[in-house]
Amino acid sequence: MAIGHAPGVYTGGANVIAVLILLAEFGMFRQALARDQVRLYAAQSALISVLAVIVGAVNHLPELYVVAALSAVLKVIVIPLVVRRLVPEADQEQAAGIAGSGGLGLASTVLAAIVVAAFAFFAAARIPVPGGAAPATALSVSVSVLLVAFIVMIHRRDVISQAIGLFSLENGISLAALVVAAALPLILEVALLFDLLVAVVVFGLLIRIHHSHAESLSTTDLTSLRG
Numbered sequence: 677m678a679i680g681h682a683p684g685v686y687t688g689g690a691n692v693i694a695v696l697i698l699l700a701e702f703g704m705f706r707q708a709l710a711r712d713q714v715r716l717y718a719a720q721s722a723l724i725s726v727l728a729v730i731v732g733a734v735n736h737l738p739e740l741y742v743v744a745a746l747s748a749v750l751k752v753i754v755i756p757l758v759v760r761r762l763v764p765e766a767d768q769e770q771a772a773g774i775a776g777s778g779g780l781g782l783a784s785t786v787l788a789a790i791v792v793a794a795f796a797f798f799a800a801a802r803i804p805v806p807g808g809a810a811p812a813t814a815l816s817v818s819v820s821v822l823l824v825a826f827i828v829m830i831h832r833r834d835v836i837s838q839a840i841g842l843f844s845l846e847n848g849i850s851l852a853a854l855v856v857a858a859a860l861p862l863i864l865e866v867a868l869l870f871d872l873l874v875a876v877v878v879f880g881l882l883i884r885i886h887h888s889h890a891e892s893l894s895t896t897d898l899t900s901l902r903g
């Protein structure tokens with residue numbers, strides 16, 4: 677019987693970081709306050725930046741250092757600060773009551789997310805990625821992060837959580853890009869970050885407008901707009 681070889685330091689470390697990114701996404705289900713979700717998003721983004729540095733060092737891609745630095749500044753510092761300023765202090769307790777309110781209970785939603793993440797993991801593992809910069813397992817995890825982020829956006833019925841879900845979805849895309857397109861030209865990487873910045877501005881406007889009209893962070897009242 678053949679004996680499997682243990683993964684190297686690079687492969688093992690990259691896989692651990694990818695799994696931590698997925699665990700941070702699952703952690704967003706249990707956080708009641710918006711500021712706690714923002715902290716998890718910042719931690720998740722920091723892990724993406726660390727992985728970009730590691731991939732750049734191992735594969736001799738210096739442009740990834742620039743991408744990691746820009747990503748850290750934007751997603752670890754700027755976006756969390758902007759989101760915190762958008763949430764009025766008086767609404768923090770209100771957000772706690774809203775967060776977690778969904779069509780399903782928390783346990784059922786987490787179970788559904790686990791099933792979806794497992795399906796995504798094993799389905800993506802069948803995708804051949806020859807010569808990927810990061811370990812192929814990271815690609816499978818990135819697809820799981822994408823689908824779990826969608827569930828966060830669907831389950832949580834406050835606008836802050838939905839914004840964080842969208843931003844963390846972009847982290848899943850960044851993780852996948854480190855596997856299949858780490859050598860992407862720097863200008864394209866910066867363009868992707870610029871798209872994220874535009875999304876932050878748009879969500880910021882939506883949050884302010886929604887709060888000024890509804891005096892709430894909840895999106896449940898928007899169901900009355902259905903035809």
